[in-house]
C-alpha cells in the first residue's frame with residue numbers, strides 16, 4: 001500500500017484551508033488576513049521554561065473572564081479560535097453520523113475542520129441580504145449537532161440580526177449547539193452574545209486575540225460557554241495547549257492597560273475604515289462597497305480577477321472572495337495603515353475600466 005493509500009479517505013480528499021500565508025505572494029502591503037497592521041511591543045516575565053505550563057493558565061482565564069463579563073468557569077483558552085472550532089466538532093459530532101451546519105458565504109475553517117474529522121457539512125446559504133435563512137436552517141437540522149454563525153460575518157462584514165440569532169437559539173434548544181464566532185467583536189462590542197450565556201445552555205461564543213488585540217502570531221483564542229460545555233471540551237483539549245510565553249503575553253494583553261491599548265487600536269482602525277470606504281466609493285473600477293462592522297471591507301469590482309492580479313503584481317495582496325457563493329466580483333480588503341490605504345487607492349485609481 002502506498003503512503004497515500006494508508007491515509008484516511010477523507011484526509012486524501014481534503015482541500016486544506018487556503019490561509020493567507022499559504023496563498024503566498026511577494027507583497028509589501030498585506031491586506032489579506034485581517035491582521036492589525038503594525039506590531040505591538042511585548043516582553044516576557046516568565047523564565048520557567050523547564051516546567052510544563054498550566055493547561056488553562058489562571059491569569060489568562062481570569063483576565064479574559066473579566067474582560068468578557070463572564071465567569072472564569074465559562075472560559076476556555078486554546079491555540080487560536082480555530083482550535084476552539086476543532087474541539088467543538090471533536091467533542092460533539094460523531095464522525096459519519098452527525099453534521100455541522102453553517103451559512104455560506106462565511107469563514108472557511110468550519111468546513112475544513114468538519115471534513116478532517118469526517119463530519120457531514122450541511123450548508124444553508126444566507127438570503128440575498130446576507131441574513132440567516134431561518135426556515136432553511138429549520139428544514140435542515142436533522143442530525144445537526146453544531147450550528148456555526150459568524151457575526152460580524154467574515155467576509156461580508158455585517159452583523160447577523162439579533163432577533164434571528166434568538167430564533168435560532170430557540171429552534172435548536174435541546175438539539176444542537178449554536179456557536180457564535182465573534183472573532184471581530186471588538187470592532188462592534190455592543191453586539192456580543194456573551195451576555196446571553198445565562199439564558200441559553202447551548203450557546204457558545206468564539207473569540208480571539210488575533211484581530212483587534214494585534215496578536216495573530218501568538219495563536220491564542222477563547223471559547224465562552226456554560227460550564228457543562230466547557231467541561232466536555234476540557235476532555236478533548238491537549239494537555240498543554242498554550243506554551244508558557246504565549247500565556248505570559250496573553251495575560252499582559254488582557255490586563256487593564258492591554259485592554260485600553262486595544263480599544264485605542266480599534267478607534268484608529270475605525271477612523272481608517274471610514275477614510276478607505278469614502279475613497280473606494282469614488283473609484284471607477286469599484287462597483288459597490290458594503291458596510292462593515294469589522295476591520296475589513298468587502299467591495300465588488302468590475303473585472304475583479306484582473307484587479308486582484310494587477311494589485312498582487314504591485315505587491316498589494318488582497319483576498320479574492322470571487323469563488324464564494326453570492327460574492328462574484330468581490331474582493332476583501334483589510335483596513336491597514338494610512339500609507340497602505342493610499343497604496344490601494346492609488347493602484348485602484350490607475351486601473352483602466
Ligand SMILES: *Cc1c(COP(=O)(O)O)cnc(C)c1O
Pocket residue numbers: 034079080081082083107150154181183207208209210216219220221
Ligand atoms: C481570524 C478568524 C478566526 C481565527 O482566529 P485564530 O484565533 O487566529 O485562530 C476565527 N473565526 C473567524 C471568523 C476569523 O476571521
